[in-house]
Amino acid sequence: MTTTDPVKTTATPKASRRTTKRPAEPERFALLGVWAVLFLVFSLIVPETFPTTANISNMLGSQAVLLVLALGLIVPLRAGDYDLSVASTLNLSAVVVAVLNVNQGWNIWAAVIAAILVSMVVGVVNGFIITRFDIDPFIVTLGVGTVVQGLIYQISNSVTITGVDRKLSDTMLTQPFLAIPVDFYYAIALCVLVWYVFDHTAFGQRLLFAGQSRDVARLNGVNVSGLRWVSMIISAGVAGVAGVIYAGTTASADPTSGAAFLLPAFAACFLGSTVLKIGRFNPWGTLIAVYFLVTGITGLQLMGAQQYVQQLFYGGALVVAVIMSKLVKTRGERRRQAEVRPDVPA
Amino acid sequence: MTVPTTTVASSGAATPAPLLRVTGLHKSFNGVPALRGVDLDVRPGEVHGLLGANGSGKSTLIKVLAGFHDADSGTVSIHGRELSSPFGPRGLREEGMGFVHQDLGLAPAGTVLEHMALDNVGHASGFRRVDWSAERTRVRELLDRFEVEVDVDATIDMLTPVQRAMVAVVRAVGGQERIAGGERRGQILVLDEPTVFLPRHEVGMLFALLDRLRAAGDAVLLVSHDLDEILQVTDRITVFRNGETAGTRDTAGSTRDDLVQLILGARDEHVAKGAAVIRDDRPPLLSARGLTGDRIVDLDLDLHAGEVVGITGLAGSGFEELPELLYGVTAPRAGAVVQDGTTITDLRPAASMARGVILIPADRKGQGGVLGLTVMENMSLPFLTRRARGFRIDWKAIQVQAQEACDRLNVVPPRPAAQFGHLSGGNQQKALLGKWLDTAPRVMLLSEPTQGVDIGARREIFKLIRAAVAEGMSVLCATSDYEQLVEMADRVIVLDEGRIRTEIHGDDITKDALASAVYAEEAS
Incomplete structure (x- = not known):
């Protein structure tokens, strides 16, 4: 390279430090531990209903929609942008599938592809407004999401559409593999894909930098606006996929229930950022968070808790997650800093 | 322009007790000392200049006083009351200090009245009603008293730069008056390079305001790089060097040469630059033609293979802007960047990188x-x-x-x-340097490359840069650190108000030569 000789000699004595072990970070696995304890406790309290194949299979399968949605959402979150329109996009996708398939008589697969494309248009609009006019994505996606909700009412005439082609339900739900609905495996596959993209592609690394510091990314030749735009399209497209799965699992589409996914999705993403890779949105953490949340809720409901426990749990989890990630980060920071300190020349 | 109304004696019983006295203040960051026991005293009814090269500790001191950093040791006394750090988030404001930072801290869309009321309300409990008419009267009276002719309902973006600066000053004064309450005590106002972004002909208006403060028995601590300004407006001057107080002088009787000597300290030896062959026989690697930015005006510049070109000037002269313009961070208003004989049309960071031009920004934490x-x-x-x-x-x-x-x-x-x-x-x-050197760049644009860097690492960085140049790279280094230019640069271009004032070559680059070029008298 350009500079080799002048300082090369000084480096060798320090090379032994290279083998220094990475600090163990037990906090990284805290949520997994809590999850295990939770599972154990519920198994002891309600042994006849909780630790059964039917219940576990139900828990795994029922959360596929939420997991897919959250996996789409972490893409813009990683780039430092909120996308509050994902829930209505999911709903739009489900309604489009139902309207095209049931009311218009389209082939189910054509309807599915159309629904995903329509969803991506939402992301295109979001990204255009955010990057072209440089507006806070929080407010843009809030507005666009509400517009989408209006469109849903319009195209569905505000009624629930039932009778979506059984072929869709068959591929999603009714033919379980190893007693677990197939949509669970789709979600896992997406999880692997997102993990690969985040950790092993240049795109994923650029997203990370764009999220951490827009200036640094830009000065290092990253097309930050383009990247943010693409991340909005991805999250909308994945929300569309989640909507298709949702329509498949219920074989119908109603104009309102999608909104209920918004908070759980954010809770899962933020809680997920406290696991495995602390302070970073990561797909496996999100997966763990989704199933941690559903374990808690299902267990409490089996113990006889009312429906409202769901809100309490999701809302509480979101708040606790952000506090936790802050605390854990500062603690880890202090320790790592102490590690580096002694080397700093005075 | 200003003859001190009270002759300040440097010793003797006649000396008034200082309003602000700083003794033995220490502060270090990450083990790198920024303040190594500075002393300073500011008396009532004086404008006190604070000078020093970059990194000499001026801004660290002000940040400690403002409560932004906590000092490691040392004491500060105000009105004879001894205090020790930490001073809390509001710093010494409660004790009667006011701060005007370079960016003035004004919101463009707010009115003058709102800004002044904010200070007043910010102190009261949250639900207290804002008495707008009383507030209006108070603000009017304050502006009148200091003869600042500004409409209280004007929004900040309607004001001229100097009016903004004056509003910021009066605001800082007004904020303290309320805190002192009852009888008006002498206030201490800290102005951090308030004139950098002001048009030359309007600076006098701000200084007239300082005179009125002085007449009211207040004290002003004026931080500036501009020697003429300091000589013109202050009563006494303190110079910091390398985190220590280099000395305090009465302005009357001081000359610019005394001050430059005090700022720079003892001359030290040059470090060999190492032989690099400057290929100015070949076409330049990168050129600017008529480049105009926010501050730079119509600049022509050629960067040849094998040379380090330093660019410097006073803060605000535009030298800081050049690396970013050449890299394409900010679009130039006019002019062009030429590389290998072709005019660059796609001037963006990504495209610059692809052409082998890289930037290491000054803001390492925010941008690097x-x-x-x-x-x-x-x-x-x-x-x-x-x-x-x-x-x-x-x-x-x-x-x-x-x-x-x-x-x-x-x-x-x-x-x-x-x-x-x-x-x-x-x-x-x-x-960061290692990262960029591995990309094998052809042109390296540096902005304050050794800011906040300890002395040992500085040397290593200089060596790296010289080694890179010896291999045929071209380096542009924008900095206000003269020592760095002496050690590194093959030629130095001094900017003044966006234009090239002078160019210094080879062995003529000394700290004295740079200082006198930068601080040269304005041609009138």
Whole structure:
């Protein structure tokens, strides 16, 4: 390279430090531990209903929609942008599938592809407004999401559409593999894909930098606006996929229930950022968070808790997650800093 | 213009007790000392100038007084009351100090009245009603008293730069008056380079305001780089050098040469630059033609292979802007950048990188690297763009490369997995340099490359840059650190109000020559 000789000699004595072990970070696995304890406790309290194949299979399968949605959402979150329109996009996708398939008589697969494309248009609009006019994505996606909700009412005439082609339900739900609905495996596959993209592609690394510091990314030749735009399209497209799965699992589409996914999705993403890779949105953490949340809720409901426990749990989890990630980060920071300190020349 | 109304005696019983006295203040960052026991006293009814080269500790002192940093040791006394750090988030404001920072801290859309009322309300409990008519009267009276002719309902963006500066000053004074309550005590106002962004002919208006403060028995601590300004407006001057008080002088009887000597300290020896062959027989690697930015006006410049070109000037003269203009961070208003004989049309950071032009920005924490990520991740970024065309990042290769760069550049700790933000400034800069050098750039644009870097790392960075130049690279270094230019630069261009004032070559580059070129009298 350009500079080799002048300082090369000084480096060798320090090379032994290279083998220094990475600090163990037990906090990284805290949520997994809590999850295990939770599972154990519920198994002891309600042994006849909780630790059964039917219940576990139900828990795994029922959360596929939420997991897919959250996996789409972490893409813009990683780039430092909120996308509050994902829930209505999911709903739009489900309604489009139902309207095209049931009311218009389209082939189910054509309807599915159309629904995903329509969803991506939402992301295109979001990204255009955010990057072209440089507006806070929080407010843009809030507005666009509400517009989408209006469109849903319009195209569905505000009624629930039932009778979506059984072929869709068959591929999603009714033919379980190893007693677990197939949509669970789709979600896992997406999880692997997102993990690969985040950790092993240049795109994923650029997203990370764009999220951490827009200036640094830009000065290092990253097309930050383009990247943010693409991340909005991805999250909308994945929300569309989640909507298709949702329509498949219920074989119908109603104009309102999608909104209920918004908070759980954010809770899962933020809680997920406290696991495995602390302070970073990561797909496996999100997966763990989704199933941690559903374990808690299902267990409490089996113990006889009312429906409202769901809100309490999701809302509480979101708040606790952000506090936790802050605390854990500062603690880890202090320790790592102490590690580096002694080397700093005075 | 200003003859001190009270003759300030340097000793004797007649000396009034200082309003502000700083004794033995220490502060270090990451083990690098910024203040090594500074002393300062500011008396009532005086404008006190604070001078010093970059990194001499002026801004650190002000940040300590404002409560932004906590001092490590030392005392501060105000009105004879002794206090010790930490001063809390509001710093010494409650004790009667006011601060006007360079950016003035005014919101463009707010009115003058709102800004002044904010200080008043900010102190009261949250639900107290704002008495707008009383507030209006108070603000009017305050503005009248200091003869600042500004409409209280004008929004800040309607005001001229000097009016904004005056509003900021009166606001700082007004804020303290309320705190003192009842009888008006002498106030201490700290102005941090207030004139940098003001048009020359309007600076006098601000100084007239300072005179009125002085007449009211207040004290002003004026931080500035501009020697003429300091000589013109102050009563006494304190100079900081390397985190210590180099001396305090009465302005009457001081000359610009005395002050320059005091700022620079003893001359030290040159360090050999090492032989680099400047290929000015060949076409330049990168040129600017008629380049105009926010401050730079119609600049022509050629960068040849094998040379380090320094660019300097007073703050606000435009030298800081040049690297960013050449790199394409901000679009020039006029003019062009030429590389290899072709005019660059696509002037963006990504395109500049592809052409082998790289920038290491002055704001290392905000623009250079991401503090929360690891060293390796920070070093990987250009290679994602340049090399990882495939679908998969070769983390192993990047790890090896980062490790090699850390070892070669003697980054401490030499662990790519360490968090970037935990490295000292010098090691951060070395890591960034290593990253960019690995991209084999042709032109390197540096902005204040050794700001906040300890002396040992400075030397290493200079060596690295000289070695790179010896291999045929061209380096542009924008800095206000003269010592650095003396050690590194083959020629130095001094800017003044966006235009080239002079150019200094080779052995003529000395700290004295630079200082007198930068601080040269304005041609009238």
